[in-house]
Amino acid sequence: MTDTAPPDDPTRTDPDRPAVLVPLAVLEGEPLPTGTPDLLANAHVVLSGYHVIPEQTAAEQARAQFGETAMAKLEAVAGALRDAGATVETRLVFTHDRETTIDRLIYEHDCLAVLVPNGTERVDSVLVALRGTVGVGRNTRLVAGLFAESDVAVTLYHALNDGETIADGEAFLTGVRSDLVERGMDPDDLEVVVEEAEAAVDAIAGRAESHDAVIMGETDPSVTTFVFGMPAEQVAERFLGPVLVVQRERPAE
Structure with a gap:
């Protein structure tokens, strides 16, 4: 495996900008989906153009053959994100x-x-969608970082776990809401919804139909297993909109 890393975007000076990884199969013609620049206008985007090569092919060989074309496509995508306001670094x-x-x-x-x-x-x-599986602070950092300066309406949603009551769920989301307000969100843009649900993924997908994007935490210790085939992917397939998967904090060791 080899990768090319152009100089980091010199405009990345705002520590409040959340870093978001956007992977694209660049040589397969995967485009930047409609609406992505607006969604990530206040983010620092790590734009990863990747190409999976056969086991018998050396990465250096593939880079020599396709690198210039792939990088040109990647920079065009990066330009669209920068035009919307994001800071971008490409890989x-x-x-x-x-x-x-x-x-x-x-x-x-x-x-x-x-x-x-x-x-x-x-x-x-x-x-x-908040389930308590990822540190709440990571969710609020992402939400406030992306939307505190916008008019985007945010619905905080919690499907009850076994043994939880409606009051438990409301107390949980009230704390999240307070954190977001402290981080600069307009309280009028924040709605709180708690409900009982037999299957959380089904409930989230159903709620997602009336929204333009979903933010949810990973529930599996393996980041990529989750992203490429676990609940976030299932939700994305059902409501056909973008899903931002908040990652667990990396262990100190």
Whole structure:
């Protein structure tokens, strides 16, 4: 596996900008989905153009053959994100193992979230599904970092766990709401919804239909297993919009 890392975006000076990994199969013609620049206008985007090569092909060989074309496509995508207001750094990777590559990039760049890239025509409302599986502070950092300066309506949603009451769920989300207000969110833009649900994924997907994007935490210790086939992907497939998957904090060791 080899990757090209152009100089970091010199405009990345705001520590409040959350870092979001956006993986694209650049040589397969995967485009930047509609609405992504608006969704990530206040983010620091780590744009990863990757291409999976056969085991018998050396990454250096693939880079020599396709690197210039791939980088040109990647920079065009980066330009659209920068035009919307995002700061961007690009990584072009030729790899035999997509999952390992995505994991590595998440941790190398301290990404708060990974985008499951589906399109949306607009970004007026966002569903934030909270299950307590990822530190709440990481969720609120992402939400406030992306939307505190916008008019986006945010619905904080919690499907009750076994043994929880409605009062428990409301207390949990009230604390999250207070944190977001302290981080600069307009309280009028924040709605709190708690409900009982037999299957959390089904409930989130159903709620997502009336929103333009979803933010949810990973529930599996393996980042890429989750991103490429676990609940976030299931939600994205059902409501056909972008899903931002908030990552667990990397262990100190």
